[in-house]
Amino acid sequence: MLSLLRSMWLVFLHMFHKRDTYQYPEQKAPLPARWRGRIALTRDPDGDERCVGCYLCAAACPVDCISLQATEDEHGRRYPEFFRINFSRCIFCGFCEEACPTYAIQLLPDFEMAEYNRQNLVYEKQDLLIPSQGKYPGYNYYKVAGLAIKNKDKGEAQDEEPPVDIKSLLP
């Protein structure tokens, strides 16, 4: 009985405590950098698309909300022809980010994506692509990949040995 009265008194004292509420629209909650919110496609330091259309994100996605079509430009550089995420299915698990070999797809700390119309939750490539490097600044996939593209031949990548001439006997 006394313990009941005591707990009632202690709860009553909470009347004078500080409030823990975030007054949301005016006062935003501080989200950690690794918060899994809206998905975006980031760019490399040169401002080009990072995504190489490898389909790994779409394969890793447990709810199959990502669809894309890869294509190539004239220098052999791959990029997605279209990239579509249906956010009404997305569960924000972050598997696509885990699977991405080029740090292209990233989940951002932003959850304010409410829409009145369900169709507006289907984001196309122009909605997803942001002019930023996201969480991994300075990383450029094509600078480390051993692929010959524009402005970079084989063997010119970062930490890459020049290719061996297999037709020659010289060391």
Place this chain on the structure above:
Amino acid sequence: MTNAWWIIGGVLFVLLNTAAGLIWLERRMLALWQDRYGPNRAGPFGLFIVLADTLKLFFKEDWIPPFADKVVFVFAPAVVVASVLMSFVIVPFAPGIVVADMNIGILFFLAMSSLGVYSIVLGGWASNNKYALLGAMRGASQMISYEVFMGLALMGVVVLSGTFNLQQIVEAQRGLWFFIPQLLGFMIFMVAGIAETHRLPFDIPEAESELVAGFHSEYSGMKFGMFFIGEYLGITLISAMVVTLYFGGWLGPAFLPPVIWFVIKTFVFISLFILLRASLPRPRYDQLMEYGWKLLFPLSLLNLLITAAIKLWLNT
């Protein structure tokens, strides 16, 4: 005669608005005690949340399950509101402001408040749903066990004042409010009252973590709203009765009119109901029955016996 109609209309108006206002008060107070702000967007201090809730209740789909007993299903929620509103007939808000000044006031209150259980049992049974039926069964047995000593606890007041008339009971407290000589009776009545309104921690008929929503699982729209309003009316009724019987009703220092004293005291008890909801855990079902029959029932008998003995001793 016209005066009586004014009082009836006024009492109805005030009570129904109080019940609606309690939606806001409860959410706001609970928020305060849980370190939140509660409703604070719609209107000043979020007061329009009441309007929003009412609109929502009116415009929700009012669905009657095809497997339900339709007549009883529709009838049940009306019973609780009607029976609680009927109980208010005998509550004296101030000298002269009472709908019916009955000599059997307390008996009428007990009779009407025990009718409330019909609403729960009929509602739970007519829903034709096992959870609802379980809730109704729990409600019925809780009501039976707590109704008995609710009446017995009140008898202490009756013995002290020598009347069932609530106005005379209030007048009898002019020297000393009854909660001092009848502290045990007050506490037992309070517990029984909480169980009577099936408020937390005694919300066992609708325990949402065990039964989906208990007896009103199948209810929607305004029929659910009636149960909702009935619960708040019940809180107001029990608070008003506690104030009338144990805390001197409208009595108080003369700088405020009597009816204001009554309202202030009643709101203190309504807040106490909400504080109880914020702080206490729900007892297990068998614990509730055991507590009622084995502890509170003998205690209320003992209270009555001792009160009567002292009264006799003082009179001789």
